[in-house]
Amino acid sequence: MLLGADDVRRAISRIAHEIVERDRDLSSLAIIGIRSRGDVLAARLRDAIRANENATVPLGSLDITLYRDDLTRIGYAPIVHESALDFSVDDKVVVLVDDVLFTGRTIRAAMDALVDYGRPRAIRLAVLVDRGHRELPIRADFVGKNVPTKPSDDVRVHLTEVDGRDEVELIARERVSA
């Protein structure tokens, strides 16, 4: 186990403070979670900011399936879910939220999707776990925990809202030789 329920709670609380420290103008802030689980974390960050600062920032969720760069490789069409973004992102500081930062390809897709909604003043990235092994020049602004992993490992994030408990676990896998 990498993170228990208390660790997850503390990480979210700390990131919520860091977000506000970095961009003090809450009126231009927006939080957008990447489905699925990034959207759950985004809602928790919004709630934490509301509790700390007594201000409600707009919350959205983004499904990046249509923007994946491996659609024609995987041999089937993954299910597309609806994105929910009912405010303008123009001139906002958008904090993208995801559970695990790995290759960076999901974040690339999310940024491509996001600019179809408008032109944010800045896009920042908050993740619960950064496990390394980037394949694109992308980094996170706010990180819950940095975890050294092997590329073949599996990092699984469980969140109460979808999985019934808060926990992050590392499942070590030997690389399957071809």
Next chain:
Amino acid sequence: MRWTRRHVLDTDDWSTEEIQAVLDTTGAMVEVLSRPVRRAPPLRGRTVVLFFAESSTRTRVSFELAARTLSADVVNISASGSSVEKGESLYDTVRTLQALGGDVVVMRHGSSGAPYFVSERTDAAVINAGDGWHAHPTQGLLDAYTLRAALGDLAKKRIVIVGDIVHSRVARSDINALVPLGATITLSGPPTLMPSAWRCGQTPAGTTYEPDLDRALDGADGVIALRLQKERQEGGLLPSLREYTRVWGLTEARVSLMRPGAPVMHPGPMNEGVEIDADVAHGARSLVERQVTNGVAVRMALLYLLVGTPTLEAS
């Protein structure tokens, strides 16, 4: 559920899960169409061939918009002005399409079953955009999506389909999409425009025939009026258009026999004053324009779901 179908020829053998997967994906596509930039990249670098051997503006434009919104390249081949008019066989047209390298062929044809013939002779994914009297699956799915968005769950909802059932691929595809979702269907219209077995009580599962439109509409949850082809009267199946309108035309008085707010739909183009009154066609219950918008989203959903087919994968 993992999508495995390679072609969209008819929905008669689709599972409820498959229909639901299309409708759920359509919901996501409706959201894409509401964005400031109405474009997403999943079909980038793919070619969609629109092969319309029978005239159609709405369906063709709808498919074209759907393909372009998903970033595909679009090639149009219509019957008039093409080699089809010069006597080229369907087989030769298919071979040409194949050689052009289309990834998806969207086709409309006057002969029932033509898309099956094509699907067996090309590597491309084939989408049936209407074949003869047989099927128009994307219309059935967009009607199902529109009704589900308006009524919520379709279980135990009763929908009336009125008009020229026997010549209608729309009626057949509506039945195939709506019945698996739990709706029941009351068919209405002149007995001369009903398939003979259906007229005699042997209607498809989930449907019944009620020639009296007032009785059919009483307490219904929605109605779909079909386009009446004027040549049916010339063919002796109807005494006159006026009589048809008097007995089976949708009027304000008739549609108010349904539940309050029950929607009115029509696949278009409408003959206002024949199968539907102008007040009803443009009234508060009318979802006709919504059907057009949702049509683009349903076609995007299907084009997207076919992205996993082998040719698309290999190219």
